[in-house]
Amino acid sequence: MTAFLRILRAELRDVLRSRWLPGYAVLFLVLTDLLFRFGGSGDRVLLSLLNVVLLLVPLVSIVVGTMHLYQSREFVELLLSQPVGRRALFGALWLGLTVPMALAFVAGVGLPFLWHGTGGAGGTLVTLLLVGAALTAVFTALAYLLAVSFQDRAAGLGAAILVWLLLAVVYDGMILVGTAIFANYPIETPVLAAVVLNPIDLGRVLLLLKVDIAALMGYTGAVFERFFGSSRGLVISSLALALWVALPAWLGMRRFVRKDL
């Protein structure tokens, strides 16, 4: 077994035995179950879940990810005093956190659909689970990039919350202001570019294209659907989301390899 797999196994064990991880899963489980009990059918529950997932998954992922890497600092030093390469270590530490978090989310949201039934919205459910898992990976990767970049724990955590605030809240507000100001101009292309540059918007668009109620969910979704049509839009936004996982992970690893610890 390679060093990567050994560290990954230990990291998975550590995270899977933690107390916060079941709590995170139960949070989604209770929320989804309650939405069902308040009289929702499958697709309505999914719509209600959508906005919670788009806010909560990034927030928890970036905060937990940043804290996790800072807490592992001494263990990282100990592991690097073994015959272990830095790339293998970084990859194992990242996947070791991301995979259990994504699984906890999938289990928490998915399980209530098992006993309440999907009500014909199975495809949308799968899309929501995939988007949630992808956003988990995006924001743990961003978290690790920040934790590697800031030596100071408080600064790193502050930056993490700022990044979340920017991408989850401020960004959409700015797009809205922008479209209002330039309402008389052809602004489809800039709006499209703006969507691709934000992983949370990408996740939203992916789901809207699936649910086919793009117009309900704001300007960006509407433009996206009209521009690409459903299937092409799905492919393009999925690729962009994958890029959003790969880029911060790669940058974080690059920094980690060169860093003085």
Add this chain to the structure above:
Amino acid sequence: MTAVIEAVGLEKRFGRLPVLQGLDLSISAGGITALVGPNAAGKSTFIKAVLGLVRPDRGQLSVLGQRPEAGESYRERVGYMPQAARFPENLTGHEVIRLLSGLRGHPADQDLELVKTFGLVPELAKPVRTLSGGTRQKLNAVVAFLFRPALVILDEPTAGLDPVSSAQLKDKVLAAPGQGTTVLLTSHLMGEVEELADRVAFLLEGRVRFHDTVAALREQTGEHKLERAVARLMVRAA
């Protein structure tokens, strides 16, 4: 005798802060060398450079015949006991040991002597999160000696240990050169240095100001107590 660590003109800055400023130090195989000096003299940075955790800006460094930046294989023969050990909270001591052992390809000949002398066997089955600070430090010491390293680096090894365990660890350190392990340690306790080390390297402002046997240090400074001898070195260097 071959040099286990050979440093020539090491320089390192963190931002604008110079930490190592032309550090020369050669440590030959088989002894116990104590790295002493005031806070911020560069002791930790030097140790991290030896472990490959910090990359010097300038100068040459060779550890067990290999440059640290050339690859991690030399660390198969290095043991390290950091000042404060933190292991993943939810793993047991056994799992930590198995992980580290696996990373070195499960060498058959492992040194579990310290597990016995510390009476750690029942503790190893518990999650690290439930262990006291002292017990973690013992686990830390076990790990440093586990693979019979050619070079073991101990950063304030007895900090946080009770007197009995501290004495047990010191016995282990004293026996190490006889088993083919060269020891490099740091300590703020001059009594400890006196008890353990046969050579002293005195660091100040990122440079080695004195490196010789403990006897030579006493002779040069005219002080019998090591504490006073080191204090004299500091005054002289200032």
